[in-house]
Amino acid sequence: MRPLPGRILTEVTRMIKIESVTKVFTDVKSLDRVSFSIPSGTIFGLIGSNGSGKSTLMRIMCGVFGAEEGSVLYDNENIWENTKLKEKIVYLSDEQYFIPHCTLADMRALYRSLYDTFSEEIYESLLGTFGLDPTRKINTFSKGMQKQSAVLLALSVCPQYLFCDETFDGLDPVMRQMVKKLLAEAVADRNMTVIIASHNLREIEDICDRVALLHHGELLFNRELDDMKLTLQKIQAVFQNREDADALSVLDPLSVEWRGSMATIIARGTKDELDYEMKRMKTQFYEFIPLTLEEIFISEMGERGYDCSKVLG
Amino acid sequence: MTAQKFSDKRGLRYFAFLLRQNWPALVTNSIVLLLINVVIYSMALSDLLAGHTYIYLNTYDRIGSLILEYRVANVIFAALLAVLWGCTTMPYLNSKVGVNFHHSLPLKREHHYLYEVGAKVLLFVLPMGVSTLLGYLTTVVVAGDLAKNTGVLFLSVFINAVTNFVLYYAILIFAASFTGTGFGRLLTAGMIVFMPSILLSSLYTICDYSARYSSFTWITDIGERIMLPIRSILVAQGDKYTNVLWELIGAWLIAAVFLFCGLLIYRKRKSELSGTPVLSKIARGLMKYTTIFVAATLFAMMMEDFADGVVGIFIGGAIGALLAAMLMNTILTKSAKNMFAGVRGLVISFAAFCLIFTVVGFDLIGFDTYIPAPASVRMVTVQLGGVEVELTDRDDVKRVTEIVHTYFQNGLEENNEYDAIRTVAKDKYYDNDNMTTEDALRLDLLNIADSMFSETFYVRVTLKTATGLRFEKRYHAPANGTHEEILTIMANSEDFPDAYFGESAVYVGGGWMETPLDDLNYDSYKLTETYARQLWHDMRVSFNGMQYFNRPALACVMLDGTPVYRYPYYDGNEDAIRQYMKQLTSVYVVNVKTGEMKEYTDSVTMESMLRAGILDSTTASNFAPKDDTYVFFGIVGEKSNFNYICAYFLDGQIPAVPLP
Numbered sequence: 003m004r005p006l007p008g009r010i011l012t013e014v015t016r017m018i019k020i021e022s023v024t025k026v027f028t029d030v031k032s033l034d035r036v037s038f039s040i041p042s043g044t045i046f047g048l049i050g051s052n053g054s055g056k057s058t059l060m061r062i063m064c065g066v067f068g069a070e071e072g073s074v075l076y077d078n079e080n081i082w083e084n085t086k087l088k089e090k091i092v093y094l095s096d097e098q099y100f101i102p103h104c105t106l107a108d109m110r111a112l113y114r115s116l117y118d119t120f121s122e123e124i125y126e127s128l129l130g131t132f133g134l135d136p137t138r139k140i141n142t143f144s145k146g147m148q149k150q151s152a153v154l155l156a157l158s159v160c161p162q163y164l165f166c167d168e169t170f171d172g173l174d175p176v177m178r179q180m181v182k183k184l185l186a187e188a189v190a191d192r193n194m195t196v197i198i199a200s201h202n203l204r205e206i207e208d209i210c211d212r213v214a215l216l217h218h219g220e221l222l223f224n225r226e227l228d229d230m231k232l233t234l235q236k237i238q239a240v241f242q243n244r245e246d247a248d249a250l251s252v253l254d255p256l257s258v259e260w261r262g263s264m265a266t267i268i269a270r271g272t273k274d275e276l277d278y279e280m281k282r283m284k285t286q287f288y289e290f291i292p293l294t295l296e297e298i299f300i301s302e303m304g305e306r307g308y309d310c311s312k313v314l315g
Numbered sequence: 316m317t318a319q320k321f322s323d324k325r326g327l328r329y330f331a332f333l334l335r336q337n338w339p340a341l342v343t344n345s346i347v348l349l350l351i352n353v354v355i356y357s358m359a360l361s362d363l364l365a366g367h368t369y370i371y372l373n374t375y376d377r378i379g380s381l382i383l384e385y386r387v388a389n390v391i392f393a394a395l396l397a398v399l400w401g402c403t404t405m406p407y408l409n410s411k412v413g414v415n416f417h418h419s420l421p422l423k424r425e426h427h428y429l430y431e432v433g434a435k436v437l438l439f440v441l442p443m444g445v446s447t448l449l450g451y452l453t454t455v456v457v458a459g460d461l462a463k464n465t466g467v468l469f470l471s472v473f474i475n476a477v478t479n480f481v482l483y484y485a486i487l488i489f490a491a492s493f494t495g496t497g498f499g500r501l502l503t504a505g506m507i508v509f510m511p512s513i514l515l516s517s518l519y520t521i522c523d524y525s526a527r528y529s530s531f532t533w534i535t536d537i538g539e540r541i542m543l544p545i546r547s548i549l550v551a552q553g554d555k556y557t558n559v560l561w562e563l564i565g566a567w568l569i570a571a572v573f574l575f576c577g578l579l580i581y582r583k584r585k586s587e588l589s590g591t592p593v594l595s596k597i598a599r600g601l602m603k604y605t606t607i608f609v610a611a612t613l614f615a616m617m618m619e620d621f622a623d624g625v626v627g628i629f630i631g632g633a634i635g636a637l638l639a640a641m642l643m644n645t646i647l648t649k650s651a652k653n654m655f656a657g658v659r660g661l662v663i664s665f666a667a668f669c670l671i672f673t674v675v676g677f678d679l680i681g682f683d684t685y686i687p688a689p690a691s692v693r694m695v696t697v698q699l700g701g702v703e704v705e706l707t708d709r710d711d712v713k714r715v716t717e718i719v720h721t722y723f724q725n726g727l728e729e730n731n732e733y734d735a736i737r738t739v740a741k742d743k744y745y746d747n748d749n750m751t752t753e754d755a756l757r758l759d760l761l762n763i764a765d766s767m768f769s770e771t772f773y774v775r776v777t778l779k780t781a782t783g784l785r786f787e788k789r790y791h792a793p794a795n796g797t798h799e800e801i802l803t804i805m806a807n808s809e810d811f812p813d814a815y816f817g818e819s820a821v822y823v824g825g826g827w828m829e830t831p832l833d834d835l836n837y838d839s840y841k842l843t844e845t846y847a848r849q850l851w852h853d854m855r856v857s858f859n860g861m862q863y864f865n866r867p868a869l870a871c872v873m874l875d876g877t878p879v880y881r882y883p884y885y886d887g888n889e890d891a892i893r894q895y896m897k898q899l900t901s902v903y904v905v906n907v908k909t910g911e912m913k914e915y916t917d918s919v920t921m922e923s924m925l926r927a928g929i930l931d932s933t934t935a936s937n938f939a940p941k942d943d944t945y946v947f948f949g950i951v952g953e954k955s956n957f958n959y960i961c962a963y964f965l966d967g968q969i970p971a972v973p974l975p
Contacts, residue, residue: 064419066586085325088421099416101336102406108336115328116420 017041018063018163018195023072025058031219032058035072038214038224042162043193045185047210047227049200049299054216056199057096060165063197064093076163089117090162092155094169096199098148106136106151110158117159125158131180145172153181157188164188166198170205182209207295215299223299230298235276237267239288246284253279256301268293268301326426333434341438344396348446351392352472356385357453364458378454378461379468385450386472393439393480400435401487401504408495414586428581432488432574439480447473478566485570489577492584493598502646506602512538514605517612518671524616525676526683528723530775530787600660603643607664610639615668625676629669636665686723686788689716691780697805698775704805711804718801719776722792774798 018040025033033055040046050056061067063074065081065088074081081087100109106129114120129136132150134143140151149172156164164185170178186209188194200206206213207227214224234256240263241247250258253269253276260266263286269276273290280288334341363377405427407413417427451469454462483504490503515538522531611632618631640661641654648656674680695712696705706712777787792798901914902921915921 061415061419061586064415066415066418068585083423085421085423088419089325091419091421093415093419095412095415095419097412099407099410099412104336111335112329112332115332116325116422118325 017077018197019075019078020059020063021072021075023059023062023069023074025055025062025067025219026070033062033069034219036216036219036221037072038221040195040197040212042195043189044211045189045196045198045209047198047200047206047213048216049203049206049213050216051201053218054201055219056201056216057167059216060093060167060197060199061095064088064091064165066093089119091165092159092161092163093165094152094156094167096168096171098152100140100148100151103139103141105139106134106154109140109151109155110136113155113159117161119160121158121160124160125154128154128157128184131184146174146177149173150177150181153184157184160188160192160194162192162194164194164196166196168200169198170200170202178205185209203295203299210295213295227295227298231293232272234268234270234293234298234301235273236291236293236297237269237276237280237288238264238291239267239280239283240264240286242284242286249283256304268297325421326430329422329426330430330434333430334437337434337438340400340435341442344438345442345446347392348389348442349449351388352385352446352450353453356381356450357457360454360457364461378458378465382450382454382465382468382472386468386475389443389447389472389476390479393443393476394483396439397480397483398487398501398504400439401484401491402497402501404435404488405431405491406497408491409497411586418586424582425578428492428578432484435484436481439484440477443473443476443480447476474563478563478570482566482570485573485577489573489580492577492580495584502602503598506605510602510605510609513609514538517609520612520616521668521671522675524619525672526678528788528790529683530777530789532787533785599647603640603647603657604660604664606643607636607639607661608668610635611665611668614638615672628672632668632672633665636661636668640664684723685786686716686720687778687780687784687786689713689720691782692716692778693781694779696777696779697801703775704808706804706808708808711808715776715801715804716778718798719778719788722798723788774801 020036020038020040022035022037023033024031024035036055036059048056048059058067062069063081065074065084068082076087076090079087081091101112104112110120110125132147132154134147134151134154140148143151149169153169166185170181173181185194185196189196198206198210210227212224212226215222244263247258247265250265250267253267253271255267255269257268258265277290359381360378363381407417418424422430447469450472451462451466454465454469458465486507487500487504490500490507494500494503512535515534519531519534519538522529522534612635614635615628615632618627618634640657644654644656645651675683678684690713692712694705694707695715696703697715698704706715774792775787775789777785779785901916
């Protein structure tokens with residue numbers, strides 16, 4: 003088995019820097035001075051509604067498109083026409099493309115010819131995991147099987163950076179979890195950086211370390227998920243009297259929803275801080291419940307003055 | 316290991332992958348080429364050696380001809396394959412997803428381009444090389460000593476086929492980079508290859524129709540030069556395979572330019588435009604307005620037949636321009652809704668058509684009647700009475716130019732010409748009292764009258780000035796007028812025998828070569844030359860006589876049913892014929908059935924045979940070999956490198972000659 007480069011390079015601090023990237027299609031500005039960084043070894047979620055510029059940004063990051071302005075730097079190296087860098091990258095676009103009339107074995111030969119890091123061991127292992135027939139023409143596979151094939155080939159390359167554009171679409175729930183598990187393992191084992199673009203927050207909330215939100219080509223948001231979860235809490239509380247709930251104003255809640263006598267509150271602060279305040283209120287019962295990524299975003303974006311129903315598709 | 320070396324290794328591995336992926340194309344290509352160059356060729360070769368065909372040439376020469384025929388087959392196959400593969404190379408350019416995939420791979424764009432193109436070229440060159448080599452080996456095995464020197468012919472087969480493949484493929488690949496779509500690349504390649512000459516042909520059509528005296532063949536000459544890709548196929552059919560070096564170099568240079576431009580465009584091509592034509596505004600305009608101009612011309616000529624004169628031409632031109640604009644708008648925008656877009660451009664194109672037609676037709680710039688000053692003319696080519704002579708003697712050139720100059724200055728005696736034609740048309744040919752001069756002209760009776768009677772000469776004169784400009788005029792002049800002097804100048808010029816009796820057709824190294832008269836054979840024409848004056852009124856005998864009046868021609872040589880004529884048949888020129896015969900060193904007689912050949916060197920026998928041939932009524936052009944048919948021909952010189960003097964075909968026995 004060939005050495006996996008991810009393991010060798012874990013000591014080096016790597017980073018993708020997107021610097022003021024602007025992309026214009028004819029008259030439409032698809033990306034407008036987007037800047038942010040992605041630390042290595044993270045699973046990065048790029049979210050936004052349809053047409054927000056996620057796929058365009060990914061293509062620029064993979065060197066498929068050139069940006070009108072700005073640059074994408076991997077450890078200070080520009081990606082455009084940089085084959086040395088591109089060998090560390092695999093891009094799984096939203097629709098799968100395979101060489102016409104190819105089998106999985108043919109595609110393996112292609113990837114082997116292009117990527118020195120291609121691992122036969124991982125390929126064989128994943129082939130068993132997915133249960134795909136390597137001698138069958140890929141265009142006869144179902145859509146889900148084609149996605150599996152693309153993931154299989156991408157992981158076999160052992161890339162340092164894996165770009166997944168709506169990759170979970172079309173996979174059944176079991177396979178979806180399987181792919182997420184494989185990605186997480188690759189990150190853990192080889193310090194691989196995964197960038198996942200999706201319009202579906204629920205798809206990526208259980209896997210991403212960090213998320214960024216694009217809207218109409220602009221970056222609205224880029225934060226660690228844990229930080230967001232630590233500073234934002236969701237509490238369900240039952241009050242003896244509705245008047246007692248007036249005390250909630252102390253929390254300066256981002257939102258309060260009532261269902262009968264039960265209020266669901268989202269408020270900013272650490273768990274300890276809010277727990278202290280809640281104990282001082284006249285509640286029959288209260289508990290902290292996990293926030294979904296969607297709720298975090300709705301809260302954050304609402305605070306920034308965006309109508310979240312439009313921002314999130 | 317440096318990054319560059321790393322990249323090169325990866326590139327080579329990718330190249331190898333592409334070759335492996337294209338194995339079905341390789342197999343198919345190999346099968347077809349093996350069929351052409353080995354299987355079918357060896358069958359034809361065996362047939363030839365068995366003596367069933369081509370008995371009137373020696374076997375060695377015939378093998379050469381056979382190989383040249385297969386060169387044409389290979390070239391046509393190469394061109395077709397280039398178009399097919401050119402339309403399917405880099406198919407991902409038609410697909411955004413495909414471009415995402417390919418351009419995210421660790422390969423530079425130029426590597427994508429070069430490896431894709433290189434793989435297809437190699438997939439053609441390898442089987443082509445192997446099949447031609449096998450063809451050569453087959454010849455060596457089957458024909459033995461007769462295969463001597465055929466290696467160079469097989470090499471020419473290979474080089475011609477590869478050149479044509481690369482040339483057409485380069486054009487298609489350039490179009491692919493330019494457009495990105497399958498249909499777009501085919502359309503663009505078609506425009507590149509054909510449109511310049513079609514455009515120039517249209518221009519020629521307008522000018523030639525409009526002008527009364529000037530010939531605009533120089534326009535079509537330019538078109539032929541531009542149309543190199545097609546020419547290169549024609550070159551492959553030519554006999555002078557050793558003289559096509561510059562044609563081949565030209566073709567490779569053009570291919571290199573297209574490939575390089577294709578690479579530049581591919582590198583700059585925006586990925587997001589995959590699957591959609593990215594024809595630039597200028598290219599679209601060129602395609603559209605060129606098509607409009609061509610269509611306007613085409614419809615103008617069609618309408619000219621239906622409507623009367625100029626009105627029909629302008630109406631036809633307008634209809635053609637409009638239809639072409641609608642069609643091109645629909646094709647280029649892929650929407651019929653836009654068929655009426657760009658009215659301004661349409662009007663400008665039609666105006667250009669009208670302007671050219673008017674300027675030339677009404678000779679607004681005086682080009683049609685312009686004859687350069689005699690002092691400035693360096694060479695004159697005169698075609699008069701069916702003979703074309705290129706005059707180079709300074710005095711001859713000056714005098715002929717003066718005559719033509721004066722004739723044009725004096726108004727070309729147009730009325731006399733019209734009257735003469737009218738007389739011919741009405742009284743002698745059609746005998747139709749109602750036929751007007753205009754009707755006669757429309758029926759193109761100028762030529763008919765000229766060929767049937769001798770009231771006028773049809774004159775075509777080309778004047779080449781010291782600056783290299785050529786002015787070609789065609790007109791009719793009275794037979795008994797000023798142009799009689801031109802006839803005299805022509806007949807007395809040193810250029811006359813060469814022009815009138817042509818060149819010797821010599822079979823050399825597997826192909827027919829035309830060689831100018833030289834010391835060896837020039838004397839044999841001297842006597843005939845003395846009869847030149849007598850021939851003026853019999854100009855249309857000789858080759859035409861042989862072809863149309865079913866008579867044998869002196870020194871008519873056959874190749875694949877195509878007569879190569881060089882020496883005139885003249886019924887009354889017995890002395891000249893005898894002089895010919897005295898030049899002969901040998902006469903060969905070949906039995907059509909068996910292919911056996913017998914040589915005669917006795918002068919009496921030779922003369923009796925040739926006289927028998929001359930008296931025979933079977934012609935070369937109608938020759939259909941039967942069992943008791945013999946062909947015989949006399950030669951001057953050595954058998955391996957000789958000038959054909961004559962070849963006749965006889966049914967039955969030849970009197971007083973022991974036959975093979």
